[in-house]
Amino acid sequence: MALQGVHHVAYRCRDTKETVEFYQQALGMDFMLAISEDRVPSTKEEDPYMHVFLDAGNGNVLAFFEIPNSPPMDRDRNTPSWVQHLAFQVDSLDSLLAAKSHLESMGLSVVGPTNHELFQSIYFNDPNGHRIELAANTSTPEMLKKLKEIAPQMLEDWTASKRTVHHASWLHEKEFATH
Template identity: 70%
Template structure:
């Protein structure tokens, strides 16, 4: 049994707290539930005024952002591919995913997808601060998660030894890659 009970909140930096609250409300119906602003960082005691906002992401999950105006402009880790770092949120079903895509495109956002991951389908877009957001609708079939769970330890062992693509779960995207070949 895990020591943790779940994710308390996930925090990212934003360019503008008001813009962020507005975007997440309009795009994903997330409500602002808490705002904290101080002149010093509680954990380090360093002077750095900030606005810390908390948004209701559903099911007790909280998405938080910091606006830190006295820091250098936001950037990203240029050594990490842009597609790697992202926030993923679950939606009810494929209808909700397609409705969200239409809504986001109606807001003028570029939306990628749906992308079929076999056990779920996703769309991708960016928030005003440049964070990549994924919305995912589960499409898992009976037995798939159990098989992926069974394969995970041997996949990790092989990856650790070789640092090469591990193929035990290639069936997840086999049809998609065959169609594009």
């Protein structure tokens, strides 16, 4: 099997129209299509839904389901809110800062930029509470090569101990040294 990319990523939303408008206005996404049915095609369950698709650029598609007959949306309370998120790439640090200004002008609370050494990011939430990250790459080919080389050993060491492994601590050493 040879995967050709992510076809789409789907999340739940509280209000389809509000969600589509948010992604159009906040991130400039194009509203591609909508599908609405009374029965889930894969499971044959009776459960009316609206399914919308937005163009996230470069063939990437972000989709949402509004399912009004289900219990209200919630999130996994056992998972910290910073863990589950959608991350979109922007082309430069200037674009990242411009996006931050735009989002703040919409009244959104934006965290960052945060320097991850490989990239810098800002974070905010959509109207459904989904955490969104915008990232501008700042890595070098040498950095990525080094990280790829140590990744298998990091995974093995983590699996054996379930404790922080420090093979890539150089990514944040400068940041923590200044605090």
